[in-house]
Amino acid sequence: MIEVVKDAGPREIIVAESAVRGYNTSSNFEATGVADVVRGLGVRLVDLDKSSEVVKVKTLGRLLGEVSIFKLAYDADVIISVPKLKRHSQAIVTISMKNMMGILPGDQKGMFHVLGLQQCIADLNTVFRPDLAIVDATEVMTVSGPGMGRMVPGEAILVSRDPVALDLIAAEYLFRLEGDENPLETALNVPHIKLAAELGIGINDPSRIRVVEEKTS
Amino acid sequence: MTTRRELFRMMLGLLFIPLAGGFLSMLPGGRVVRPPGAVDERLFLELCTRCGICVKACSSEGRGTLEPCGLLDGVSMMGTPKVNPLRAPCESRYGMCEGRLPCVRSCPTGALRWIEPEEIKLGSVSWSPDRCIAVLGGECLVCAEVCPAPGAITPRNGIPVFHSNRCVGCGRCVYACPADPKALNLMPEGERRHHWDRAGFSR
Numbered sequence: 001m002i003e004v005v006k007d008a009g010p011r012e013i014i015v016a017e018s019a020v021r022g023y024n025t026s027s028n029f030e031a032t033g034v035a036d037v038v039r040g041l042g043v044r045l046v047d048l049d050k051s052s053e054v055v056k057v058k059t060l061g062r063l064l065g066e067v068s069i070f071k072l073a074y075d076a077d078v079i080i081s082v083p084k085l086k087r088h089s090q091a092i093v094t095i096s097m098k099n100m101m102g103i104l105p106g107d108q109k110g111m112f113h114v115l116g117l118q119q120c121i122a123d124l125n126t127v128f129r130p131d132l133a134i135v136d137a138t139e140v141m142t143v144s145g146p147g148m149g150r151m152v153p154g155e156a157i158l159v160s161r162d163p164v165a166l167d168l169i170a171a172e173y174l175f176r177l178e179g180d181e182n183p184l185e186t187a188l189n190v191p192h193i194k195l196a197a198e199l200g201i202g203i204n205d206p207s208r209i210r211v212v213e214e215k216t217s
Numbered sequence: 218m219t220t221r222r223e224l225f226r227m228m229l230g231l232l233f234i235p236l237a238g239g240f241l242s243m244l245p246g247g248r249v250v251r252p253p254g255a256v257d258e259r260l261f262l263e264l265c266t267r268c269g270i271c272v273k274a275c276s277s278e279g280r281g282t283l284e285p286c287g288l289l290d291g292v293s294m295m296g297t298p299k300v301n302p303l304r305a306p307c308e309s310r311y312g313m314c315e316g317r318l319p320c321v322r323s324c325p326t327g328a329l330r331w332i333e334p335e336e337i338k339l340g341s342v343s344w345s346p347d348r349c350i351a352v353l354g355g356e357c358l359v360c361a362e363v364c365p366a367p368g369a370i371t372p373r374n375g376i377p378v379f380h381s382n383r384c385v386g387c388g389r390c391v392y393a394c395p396a397d398p399k400a401l402n403l404m405p406e407g408e409r410r411h412h413w414d415r416a417g418f419s420r
Contacts, residue, residue, distance in 0.1 A: 021393035022306045022363045024280065027313050089372055090356045110395025113357035114350055146362050 001134065002041050005080070013041075016072055018048035020146075021106040025049045046072060054105055061123020061199060063115055069128065073103035081130035081163065085137040085154065085170055087145030090117050092183070092190045093174060094146055095167040096133030097125050097201075122195035125163065129201055133163045135170045142178045152177055164202025165209045167193050247290045248405050249299035250340045250386060252283055253309040254321045254332035256411040264328035267296030271320040271329060278319035280305035280312070282388065300339055302388025302403045310337040310385045311365035330411050339386030340405040344379050348400035351376045360390035360401060381407055 005013055015038050019025040025047040029035040038045050053071035073079065083099035090113070091098045098121055101109055112120040135158040141149035156173060160166035171187035184190065188204065197204035252271055255261050267285070275283035275298075282305040286294040298320070300307050308314045321329040350357035361370040361377050369383035370390065386408065391401045 020363050021359070022389040024308075024313055089358045089361060090375075106393075107395075110359065110393065113359050113395045114355060114397075117356040147364065148367060 001082070002038065002043055006041075010078070012044065014044045014046055014072065014076070016046040016048050016070075017102045018070065018104065018106070018109075019102075021109060048072065048103070049106070057127055059123045060126035061119065062195075063119040064112075064123035067124060067127075068105060068108050069103045070105065073128065078131045079103075079128065081133045083133075083135055084139070084141070085135050085174055086141035087143060087149055087174065087178070089145065091121060091192060093167065093171045093187075093193075095135055095170045096130050096163040097121055097167055097192060097196060099133075100124055100128055100130065103128060118191035119195055121192040122199055122201065125196055125201050126199055130163050132159070132161055133166045134159050135166060137170060137173060140174060140177055142174065143181050162202040162209075164193060164196045164204050166202075167196075168204050168206070169209065169211060247294065249286060249290055249294065249297075250302075250388075250403050250405045250408070251410070252298050252300060252320045252329055253307070253318060253337045253339060254329045254411065256328060256330060256413060258410070260413055261328050261410075262293060262297065264326045265297045266326055266328075268325065269296065269298075270323045270325060271298050274319040274323035278317075279314050280308050282307045283320060300386075300388060300403065302391035303399075306387050306389040306392045307339060308387070309339075310334055310387055312387075332409075332411070336409060337385060338407060338409040339388075340403055340408045341381035341384040341386055342379060342388070342390055343402045343404045343406070344377070345400050345402070348396050348398060349377070350396050350400070357395065359393050359395055363389045363393045365389060 002013060015034065017025055019028050029045060029047065035045060048070045051070055051072060054068045055071045055074040056066055056068050057074065058066050081096040081099045083095050086094045088094040088098065101112065137154040137156040137158060140152050140154040142152050143150045154177065158166055158170050168187050171190050171193065175182040175187055187193065193204055196202060203209060251261065256264060269285055272283045272285055275281055282300050282302065283298045284301050284304060285296045286299050288295060290299065309318055315334050318331070321331055346352045358372050358375065358377055361372050364370040365387065366383055366385045369380050371378050371380065386403060388403045391399060391403050394401045
């Protein structure tokens with residue numbers, strides 16, 4: 001993926017993340033293999049938790065008036081959200097929009113939960129909407145995520161410039177893998193996907209989403 | 218110039234310092250969460266020289282959760298190390314210090330002794346439902362999300378349920394709890410310490 005982005009000729013590629021509060025982002029880079037992948041590619045790997053530069057931004061949302069985000073993310077010209085597909089006990093799913101919480105410092109992540117997570121995720125995406133989202137659904141965490149979830153093999157990588165449409169299709173895929181154990185009938189009922197569509201971040205009308213499948217060996 | 222009388226008074230005052238110190242140190246200390254591998258509290262207070270080396274090792278090689286006890290923890294405890302989950306979670310059981318234990322390995326007196334990762338239990342977390350966002354109707358299960366101990370926090374109907382027997386006392390949930398004031402507190406309840414008897418150390 002980084003090779004593809006390189007072909008577009010950006011000034012710099014930065015792989016950045018801020019992990020869940022209480023976890024060490026740098027050691028997560030090592031544990032997940034992200035550090036190994038980017039090594040030698042001329043890419044800057046940044047543990048956002050180690051940076052202290054934060055910018056306050058007004059959102060166009062309903063609940064979250066102002067949000068502080070890491071300056072590095074604020075300065076980025078293009079944001080690509082690269083989540084793995086998983087279940088989340090409160091957000092229902094963690095896909096490209098929920099993944100944007102990685103640009104928030106720990107206390108802001110906490111504030112989302114205090115104010116109301118679903119609306120806050122949608123509100124954050126009114127100003128920090130990923131320009132491109134790529135979901136890795138080659139292994140999927142189902143049921144009882146985001147920690148200690150049941151891992152099942154998946155066989156898809158989903159890409160879209162519309163994070164709402166992408167999250168809807170990906171969530172539908174996750175729900176299908178979960179079968180009877182999923183809490184909602186359809187991904188249309190995932191609150192933050194619905195709220196994001198209402199705020200005009202993207203499309204959640206399945207009849208207006210075209211899914212193009214391409215098989216790889 | 219100091220007169221002889223003043224000098225005499227000063228000498229008398231100096232005499233009282235060890236006396237007062239001895240008296241104050243007899244006052245019971247509060248209960249704090251000790252670093253992993255700590256010997257039982259009575260022996261710990263004898264062995265620990267308050268050198269602060271474990272606290273330094275924790276901040277340079279660990280997550281920096283340890284800090285010296287202050288006056289409020291009790292005079293007898295002052296300077297001894299405690300786990301403060303508000304600074305950082307303790308990663309001795311799960312995380313960067315697993316099998317490494319910089320605090321234990323740096324202890325020069327044996328107040329902290331080696332302990333296997335799976336035996337570590339620093340204490341357990343206590344929950345105040347009246348402050349909990351999930352109880353108050355919010356969308357929050359951050360504690361369950363960050364908990365690394367299998368089965369220690371299980372959500373039921375959107376509200377966390379705490380199982381102290383499974384909790385290892387790492388303090389991740391306390392650190393991450395977004396409620397203000399925090400709905401969670403790390404307590405030494407259920408802590409596993411080294412005990413000493415004639416047969417030697419045991420747990």
